[in-house]
Amino acid sequence: MDYENVEILFAEDSMDDATLTIRALKKSGLKNKLYHVKDGAEALDFLYGRGAFEGRDTNQCPNLILLDLKMPKVTGMEVLEQVKKDAKFNSIPVVILTSSKEDPDIKRCYELKANSYIVKPVDSDNFFQTIKDLSFYWMISNQPPSH
Amino acid sequence: MNMFNRISNKIQTNPYIMRLAKGYQATYLYIILSVIMVVIMVMVVIKNNDKQNLTKTVERTHEILDVTHSVTEKALEIETSIRGFVLLRDENMLPLFYQGTSGLRSEIETLEKLEKNDANINKTIASLHDIANDRIRNVELLVLNLKSKQISNDEVRAATEKGKELSTRVKTLANEINNYELKQLTKDKAADESNDSDLNVNIILLTMVVGIIVLLGFLILTIQNSKNKLAAEVEKSNTLFSNIFSHNPACISITRQKDGVLIRANESFLKLFDFKTSEEVIGKTSNDINIYVKPTEEKELFDQLVKENNVKNKEIEVKTRYGEIKWISSSVLILEIEGEPCILNVSIDITEQKKAEEKLLESNREMEAFTYTVSHDLRAPLRAINGYANIIIEEYEDKLDDEGAVFLNSIVGNSRKMGDLIDDLLAFSRLGRNVMPTSEINMKGLLQTVIDERIQTEDDKIFLTIKEIYPATGQQALIKQVWVNFVSNALKYSQHSPIQKIEIGSYYRDNNIVYYIKDNGVGFDMKYYNKLFGVFQRLHTKEEFEGTGIGLAIVQKIISKHNGTVWAESELGVGSTFFFSLPRLT
Numbered sequence: 096m097d098y099e100n101v102e103i104l105f106a107e108d109s110m111d112d113a114t115l116t117i118r119a120l121k122k123s124g125l126k127n128k129l130y131h132v133k134d135g136a137e138a139l140d141f142l143y144g145r146g147a148f149e150g151r152d153t154n155q156c157p158n159l160i161l162l163d164l165k166m167p168k169v170t171g172m173e174v175l176e177q178v179k180k181d182a183k184f185n186s187i188p189v190v191i192l193t194s195s196k197e198d199p200d201i202k203r204c205y206e207l208k209a210n211s212y213i214v215k216p217v218d219s220d221n222f223f224q225t226i227k228d229l230s231f232y233w234m235i236s237n238q239p240p241s242h
Numbered sequence: 243m244n245m246f247n248r249i250s251n252k253i254q255t256n257p258y259i260m261r262l263a264k265g266y267q268a269t270y271l272y273i274i275l276s277v278i279m280v281v282i283m284v285m286v287v288i289k290n291n292d293k294q295n296l297t298k299t300v301e302r303t304h305e306i307l308d309v310t311h312s313v314t315e316k317a318l319e320i321e322t323s324i325r326g327f328v329l330l331r332d333e334n335m336l337p338l339f340y341q342g343t344s345g346l347r348s349e350i351e352t353l354e355k356l357e358k359n360d361a362n363i364n365k366t367i368a369s370l371h372d373i374a375n376d377r378i379r380n381v382e383l384l385v386l387n388l389k390s391k392q393i394s395n396d397e398v399r400a401a402t403e404k405g406k407e408l409s410t411r412v413k414t415l416a417n418e419i420n421n422y423e424l425k426q427l428t429k430d431k432a433a434d435e436s437n438d439s440d441l442n443v444n445i446i447l448l449t450m451v452v453g454i455i456v457l458l459g460f461l462i463l464t465i466q467n468s469k470n471k472l473a474a475e476v477e478k479s480n481t482l483f484s485n486i487f488s489h490n491p492a493c494i495s496i497t498r499q500k501d502g503v504l505i506r507a508n509e510s511f512l513k514l515f516d517f518k519t520s521e522e523v524i525g526k527t528s529n530d531i532n533i534y535v536k537p538t539e540e541k542e543l544f545d546q547l548v549k550e551n552n553v554k555n556k557e558i559e560v561k562t563r564y565g566e567i568k569w570i571s572s573s574v575l576i577l578e579i580e581g582e583p584c585i586l587n588v589s590i591d592i593t594e595q596k597k598a599e600e601k602l603l604e605s606n607r608e609m610e611a612f613t614y615t616v617s618h619d620l621r622a623p624l625r626a627i628n629g630y631a632n633i634i635i636e637e638y639e640d641k642l643d644d645e646g647a648v649f650l651n652s653i654v655g656n657s658r659k660m661g662d663l664i665d666d667l668l669a670f671s672r673l674g675r676n677v678m679p680t681s682e683i684n685m686k687g688l689l690q691t692v693i694d695e696r697i698q699t700e701d702d703k704i705f706l707t708i709k710e711i712y713p714a715t716g717q718q719a720l721i722k723q724v725w726v727n728f729v730s731n732a733l734k735y736s737q738h739s740p741i742q743k744i745e746i747g748s749y750y751r752d753n754n755i756v757y758y759i760k761d762n763g764v765g766f767d768m769k770y771y772n773k774l775f776g777v778f779q780r781l782h783t784k785e786e787f788e789g790t791g792i793g794l795a796i797v798q799k800i801i802s803k804h805n806g807t808v809w810a811e812s813e814l815g816v817g818s819t820f821f822f823s824l825p826r827l828t
Contacts, residue, residue: 111626112622115625194621194622216661217660217661218657222625
């Protein structure tokens with residue numbers, strides 16, 4: 096799989112959610128290169144060029160990370176914590192995706208300096224519009240310093 | 243002396259007896275007065291005796307006076323009779339003469355008997371006796387001589403002269419005695435009078451003392467009586483206290499404040515901490531018997547007690563002598579026992595309650611985890627259904643006939659609705675867990691905010707009347723939600739009325755503030771009232787009015803969390819009034 100020049104790293108364990116999200120982003124004309132990983136462990140492997148991503152140029156950082164909170168192995172919050180702890184990645188905007196605004200982890204995410212969060216509503220229209228807007232916003236307004 | 247000291251010490255250490263010490267002083271006074279009375283009585287008896295003696299003396303003096311008088315008379319009688327006999331030589335005169343001599347003799351004997359105790363006059367009486375005898379002898383000799391006619395006239399004259407002289411001396415001596423006795427009489431009378439006045443004073447004194455003693459006796463009796471009554475009352479209240487103390491299901495202990503030593507503990511206290519006898523705890527500190535899991539908690543409790551005078555229902559973790567952990571709810575206050583500041587501790591065993599609370603917390607946590615899972619896992623497939631259905635509508639619209647498009651839209655609509663239901667369910671369950679700060683709420687301002695958010699000012703179909711809105715205390719965000727739900731409902735259910743009339747107000751009732759919101763909407767049938775506040779219960783179809791049926795359930799949960807109640811009145815086609823009460827500000 097081509098993981099060079101990735102602009103958006105998207106971690107989501109639900110294939111349905113991933114399919115629908117990717118489709119919405121593409122359909123809305125967001126042409127940036129998106130890479131989908133299925134859990135937090137893969138997301139970290141991607142960032143650090145480990146495991147399946149051995150040999151990836153880790154100097155190429157994505158411009159945005161979309162993180163689902165509830166994922167197997169390593170959760171979204173753990174990825175967030177690691178990303179924000181690491182000086183190499185801490186300037187990458189992280190948008191948290193969650194199934195419910197009741198999620199007690201949201202508060203914790205903000206403490207860990209997540210840049211935004213999106214509740215995944217049942218109604219796909221709303222959701223995809225929101226995610227489109229948000230991604231676009233972070234892509235254009237929060238340009239990370241170039242490496 | 244030792245015994246006295248012991249008793250006296252005993253009395254002094256007993257505050258009850260000390261309180262009655264005044265009564266004891268009265269008893270001492272009573273004894274002193276009794277002694278005085280006895281002394282006065284003895285004096286009266288002595289004085290009375292004196293008086294009797296004096297009376298006897300006076301009587302004797304009077305007798306002596308009579309006798310001396312009689313002596314003079316008899317002497318005169320003798321003289322007269324002898325003169326007659328000398329002159330007339332009539333023997334008939336002699337019986338009178340003998341009568342006189344024997345009379346004089348007996349009178350002088352009487353006088354001697356009467357005066358034999360008085361040395362001052364005895365000499366005079368002796369002289370009188372001698373001279374009277376001389377006189378009698380003189381006349382008897384004369385009479386004998388005259389009878390026998392062996393006497394010359396000259397001798398008769400001389401004898402008569404001699405007799406006269408003796409008579410005069412008898413009279414003089416009798417007078418002397420008489421005068422002496424008269425003097426004695428005057429003296430005795432004076433003494434008698436002074437004795438009388440002494441006696442009177444003593445009798446008055448005696449009467450007074452007796453009076454005081456009677457009064458004091460009465461007083462002591464009264465005091466004793468009230469003392470007895472008081473003692474009976476004390477006894478009664480002691481018994482009552484004792485019963486309350488020992489039979490109380492609450493654990494009661496009394497601790498001396500200065501050193502924390504336990505001075506009393508009841509049966510329940512011993513039982514709670516697994517002690518067999520009170521000897522195991524009395525005289526020891528809580529540290530000694532090691533009942534506090536965190537010993538600092540006792541100190542905190544006492545510090546709070548000193549600051550606030552009493553502490554109520556403080557929950558403390560304790561352990562029995564075998565180390566079993568228990569929870570108690572302690573209420574303590576300072577009270578003075580026998581002048582010593584002590585701490586009264588009344589505690590109830592809340593171990594079971596604590597266990598139940600923990601269980602509840604545990605199940606709440608489980609419930610929370612469950613709802614969290616539900617919210618995630620139920621929503622994910624719904625999102626997929628909704629999302630894919632939308633894709634079909636968008637991408638394959640031209641391949642569907644009209645009916646197919648309707649069905650797909652129905653799938654989209656239903657999945658959205660189910661999403662809403664899940665959201666509401668989560669919101670409802672959140673109410674049970676979130677603890678927000680309680681504060682004073684400017685209810686009028688809060689209500690206005692809600693109204694401003696819900697009602698457009700240019701909407702001339704709505705007639706809103708806001709009456710007096712009293713302030714309350716509570717969790718503002720939750721109370722706001724209550725108003726949001728009520729105002730939304732009022733607007734929603736009156737939307738088909740040509741003019742929407744809504745009235746909001748409040749009033750005080752007992753210790754509560756009651757708020758109400760009245761609309762002229764469709765209302766509901768009161769026979770379904772019991773379904774009104776149930777979760778997902780609806781009294782109208784979705785086609786009539788939108789909604790999931792969670793609003794009033796949320797309202798009820800919020801209000802009951804605030805110790806208030808919610809109720810409603812309605813009539814179909816006329817309108818509804820919803821009420822909720824909150825505890826009044828104190």
